Every structure is written in C-alpha cells, then in structure tokens.
Amino acid sequence: MSTASTVAPKRFKLGFGAQILLGLAAGVVLGLIARAGDVGWLATALTTVGSMFVQLLKLAVPPLVFTAIVVSITNLREVSNAARLALRTLGWFLITSLIAVLIGIGIGLVVNPGRGLTIDTAGAERPENVGSWLDFLTGIVPTNPVAAFVEGNVLQIVFLAAVTGAAALAVGKAAQPVITLSTAVLELVQKALWWVIRLAPIGTAGLIGKAVSNYGWDLLSPLAKFSGAIYLGLALVLFGVYPALLAFVARLNPLRFFAGAWPAIQLAFVSRSSVGTMPLTQRVVTDNLGVPKEYAAFSVPFGATTKMDGCAAIYPAIAAIFVAQVFGVDLGLKEYVLIAFVSVVGSAATAGLTGAIVMLTLTLSTLGLPLEGVGLLLAIDPILDMGRTAVNVAGQALVPVLVSKREGILDENVYNAHEDRAVADRVPVTV
Template identity: 75%
Template sequence: MSSTLRKFPFSAQILLGLVLGVALGFLARANDLSWLASTLDTVGGLFVQLLKLAVPPLVFTAIVISVVSLRGVANAARLALKTLLWFGATALIAVSIGIGLGLVTNPGRGVSLDVGGATAPKTTGSWTDFLTGIVPTNPVGAFVEGNVLQIVFLALVVGAAALLVGAAAEPFVEVNRAVLAIVQKALWWVIRLAPIGTLGLIGHAVAAYGWDLLAPLAKFTTAVYVGCAVVLFVVYPLLLVTAARLNPLRFFAGAWPAIELAFVSRSSVGTMPVTQRSVERLGVPREYASFAVPFGATTKMDGCAAIYPALAAIFVAQVFGVDLGVGDYLLIAFVSVVGSAATAGLTGAIVMLTLTLSTLGLPLAGAGLLLAIDPILDMIRTATNVAGQAVVPTIVAAREGTLDRDAYAAAGRRDLTDADETADAEPPARRDELTPAPA
C-alpha cells in the first residue's frame, strides 16, 4: 500500500482529495446531510490542528539553532536586511495591484447588502498590537497560545544569548537540535495526510457556505482572485527572471506542494514546514531558509495583508458611500507594507482589514459584510502568501550567490514525498553554505 502511494504523485493525491471533497460537500449541502458536513469539518479540523501542533517547537528550535550557527558569518545581517526589504517591496507591488483593480472594477458599486445589520467583527487590529503582542507576559504562555510572533521573539533572544555564552551553551543547543529532528520527523507523517485533510477542508467549506453566497459579491470575489493570480503568476515570475535570472517554471515546480497545501489548509503557519522544505529543495541554504520562512509565515502576507485589504477597503467605502482620495490610497499602501507585522500574532485577514478600515476612518461594520465568503477568499489569499514566502528567500539567495542552481534546476523533478525522510531530520546547514561562492 505504501509503495503504491509513493508511485502516485503527492500533488495528484491532493488534487484527488480536493475533487472528492468538493463532491462530498455538494452532496452534503444538496441533501442536507448534517452528519456528512460534520464529519468533513472534523477531518479537516484535525488535519490543521496536527499541522499547528508542531509549529511552536519547530519555529523555536529552528531559529535558535540558526542564530547559533551564524557565528562567524559576515553576511548574516545583510541577508536579514535584504530579506526584509524584499518583503516590503513585494508587498508594495501587491497592494498597488489591489488598489489598481479596485479602481478599475469598483467592487462595491451596485452591491445590494443590508448594511444596517452589519456588525463589526469581534477580533480587530490596532497599531498597538505589535508592541503589546511581540513580547509575551511569560514564555510558557506564548507556546500555549501558539503566538508565532512571540515565539520568534523568544527564539531570537535565546539564540543570541546562547551564541554569546559560547561553549557552555552547547548542551542546550544540542537538545534543540534533537527536538528539531524529532518534530521534523513527526511533521513528515502529518504532511502525508494532506490529501485526507484536503478532502475534509474543502468538503466542509462547500457544505457550509456553498457557492450561492458568492452571487451578491461576485465582482469583489473575482477581483480578489484575479489580483492574487496576477501577483502569483505574473509578478513573482517577472521578479525571478529580472532580479535573479531564474526560470519561473522551476520555481513553481519546487514550491507547488506548499502553494497547493496553503490553498486547501488556509494556514500560512500550518503550511510552514512544507514551505521550508520546498524552499530548501529549490537550492536555498537550509540555515537561511530556517530564518526567512518562519519570519515570512508571520509577516509576509501579500494575499491577506496587501491585495485583500486594499480591495476590501475600496469595497466598504463604496458600499457606505465614502469617497477615497489619493491620501487614503497611500495610507492603504502604508498599512499593507507595515501593518502585517502588527497583526502577526493574531488570527486571519479580518484583523488586517479592520486595521486598514480604522486607519482610513471607515466603518468597521463593513468587514462583517465579507465574513460569509471569507473562507472562499482565504484559499487564494493564503496560497499567495506562501508563494511570496518562498519566492523572496529564493531571490535573495540567488542574488547573494548562495543558491544551489543545480538543485533549483532539478526542483520538481521528484515528488516531495520521494525524498529520503531522514533528510528532514538533518540539522540546518553549516555557515559555509551562506558564504557566497567565488566569482
């Protein structure tokens, strides 16, 4: 049985799960089969829980080991700075596309919705969330709550301290290496369940929401999908070609398992293990990938924090009859580039949207109008997020001369599950992998 599954491509397994999930979802909705809808919800929910279960120890141990391994690496600070600059630049491009599409399509014009009954979401974002959310009240609380941004902060502090302590901290570092290896092995087992998880997640979305809810918001939904598709299949390939001289087809071949899983799981953090694995298979040094991918999973959200809030803000303004000026569009761009970090420890694109609406002075109740179709929109948003989280480390590594171009050229020629699982248990690469090759 195991050998049969290995011969069946992983992407094809997920696609089969998606098709079966849609069919079962429509069956449950059309025949009012509550037991089937509940079963699909349970299956999908358990899969996401299993993914997220390992995220705190994975993020913490990977970053601690990566910081310690940076001893003697002269270009570490430059790598971090360039990564952040590319995060910001691609977010600016994405939000510009979102604003442009909003101005062209006017998604809120002619929409007939009961705005009187709209209420603001219970969870909202503010600019103080970044300062109050990044530092935990206690270390245990960050892990219990699964606050990734706080875990990243703790890992950076602990890793830096271990780096300065030196040899005395080596036993602690070795423990982290062992925990990382164990978590990666367990995650590989969970990843193999992705086709079943896909069936449950997609099936529940169709059974619970259907497609009939999209009718009054068809223009807005189409704009979100088109905007994400432009960034995903036009902007990223252009950047790979012009900035890194890389073949975009090879990038998508290597990163597709992560993008595909992100689409169905709707969780950038839950997809993070697959994203990191894909980035490493594209030739990005593991040491650098272990930094860039966890940071990207919490702060790099071109779909949720750039395209979507830009279009949604224009939609809400038009529905409520509020005219936006040039200054308002500049504010949208600013919030999209900077604000995603302020909401990294919270949940969902709705938080980012409420931050944008409050900054523009628009009614927060407008976000409530979009809640019904949010799961449908979240699929393409998350896929775009994860693609951006993979493309930036690839570009930076290529420009720094540390990308293994042979590995990049071979990306996607083997299925993700074909790789020897023991490779996932290896510690991050040594610092010489981040040293640019001689010209």
C-alpha cells in the same frame, strides 16, 4: 523458471500532489452531495475531518515557531555575510509586499468591488477582538511568556524566540545547550508535522467539502465582484510579478520555480496556514530550488511569520476599498498611502495563522473605516484565505531564491534540474 516470472510487477505510485488534487475533487463531490441531499451526517463528517486536520497543524505551531526562529537566528553564525543576507531578505520582503499592495489598490480602483452593492450593513457584527496599532505594538511583548504559548499568540512567540536567539548569539558557547535542545525539539516537531502533512489529502477533502456543503455558490454570488477582485490580484502576483522577478532580476526560469515550489503552494492552499506549511516550504526551497540549507533555515521561518503578500497586502487593500464603498466613505490619496504603509510594515500581525482578520482590522482602524465591515467578509473568508495563503507561501519561497541568486550562493544545478525533484513525488502511496 522464466526471468519474467521472477520480476515483481511494477506498482503504480501516486504522487503527493496528485493525492491533493484527488482529495480536492473528492471534497467538492462530497460537499455537493451533502448540500444537495441535505445529508447532515456527511456534512458533519466533512466538518470534523477538516477541523481535526487544521487542529493538528495548529497544535505544532507554538513549539515550531519558537524553535525555528531560535535555530534560524543562531544558524546565522554559519552563514557568510549573515547580516547582509538578513538585510537583503528583509528588503525583498518589503519590495514584493509593496508591489502586491499597489496591485491590490489598482484592482480595487478599477473594479470598484463595493460600488452599487446592496447589503444590509445593520446585520454586520464587529469582531470580538478588533485591535488597533497601539494594541498591536503593546501586544508584541507578552506579560507572561507561558501564556503566550498556552494561548498560541504567534506574534508574542516570535518576539520571545527572536530575543532568545539574539541572546544565544551574544552569550556564545555557554548557550550551546539551549541551541542543541532547540534544534532537537525542532526536528521532533517537524517530523511529527510531516506525518500530519501526509494526511493532507484527507484533510483537503474535509476542508473543501465543508466549504461546499456549508456555502455552495450562494455565499459567493452577493460578493462575486469582491471575490473575483481578490483572486485576480492573487493571480497577477503569483503568475505575473513572481515570474517577472525570477526572469528579469534573477535570470532564472520561472517554470522551474513553480515545479519545485508547487508541493508547498498546494499544501498552503488547502491548509490555509503558512506556519503549518513551513517544514515543507523549507524542504522544497533547499532540495528543489537549490537554496543553501543554512540560509533557508533563517529565511523560510522568518518569511512564514512576517511575509504575507496575500493576507497582508492584496486582501486588505481591496477589502478596505470595498468597505469604504459599501459604507459610502470617500478615500483620498492620503488613505491609499496609509493602506500601502500598513500593508508593508504590518505583515507580522497576521503571524502565519489562518485568516487575515487581524490585518484587516488594523487597516480599517488606521483609515477610520467602520469595523463592522469585517463582519460582511467573515463568511467568505475561508474561501478567500486558500488563495491568499498559497500566494503567501509562494512569496516565502521566492525571496530566498532571489537573494541566493543575487548573492551567488544558489545551486543552479539543483534549480535547473530536468528531472522532477519535487518533494511531493518523494511521498508516494502504493495503489
């Protein structure tokens, strides 16, 4: 028997990132077929597949957020200079958010997305839950902790988790059973969520197909200038600001960052959930980018629930200018300063879920702009939210890398590895 006959043929393995792209392409094609041919059953199937994928992600959010925050806070015991790292992380969150909102304001002033736009504002409906700063502040503290989990109020869950984690640190050894239980539950939830993430190519086809079949290009045409302004701002932050910070502040190769973080950015784009992407973000930050696991266990969950450069900085800045121009309201220097302030300090209001309606209503209510303007943007929100969430997650991966490098704890051998260490390629599918 020849040697060649005993060697099994090498099977082609399709990387997870390529699977996502195939799902994206399949969704566009199927969506166009459903829309052009008026194929009702196909549109329904795409909607069902996409909705189920998002529901599976949301199902894991309450236990994932609570246990991740508790464990991340208690893990600070194992990190040298924990308080310094936490403050530096928060500082960079604020700095990058401020840069993002300034870019959003600048684009809004240059593009003037709402000027000359003729839209029947009488048909715009106010959102059911508009919220205000007072509602936001009072809503942080739950009246019933069980209700916070049942209703999926992520902001209240973050508050409960932060208090529990801080109390566990203060109690010390007596709280170890609670910490052990939280760690075990977190591992279980992450494992289950990783199974859901494996379904992302199918979910991608459903989500993109649903958007194309429902909206096509008809939805974007009246708001093309606004949509273009949003994606221009997102692109400037993602491919301009972030690489500049890596190159000039951290002295790191930006291309290596994108190679390592791209699986999480891709998943964020199609899932529209920072929290749902969090396990993958944490994995790429440690395995691909060299951030210490103990620090990543704190910074990534913290970022997934508070750092939203896309949803809470770029989008509300441009959207506020758009709404003001559509309704004929003049904005002055004070209003632009308020936009920046709200965006920098109000990111937690988005709480890592799909959509940025809460943040937008907070911004509009602070500026005294008509909340009916939210109704004008609700229809295209899913299309814009994909790009916003991708930028959110990229920023959540960026800050731990910056802080780790400046603190001298980044494993640069991992970061600069020439081989493709992307987590996506560790999830092969045999074809």
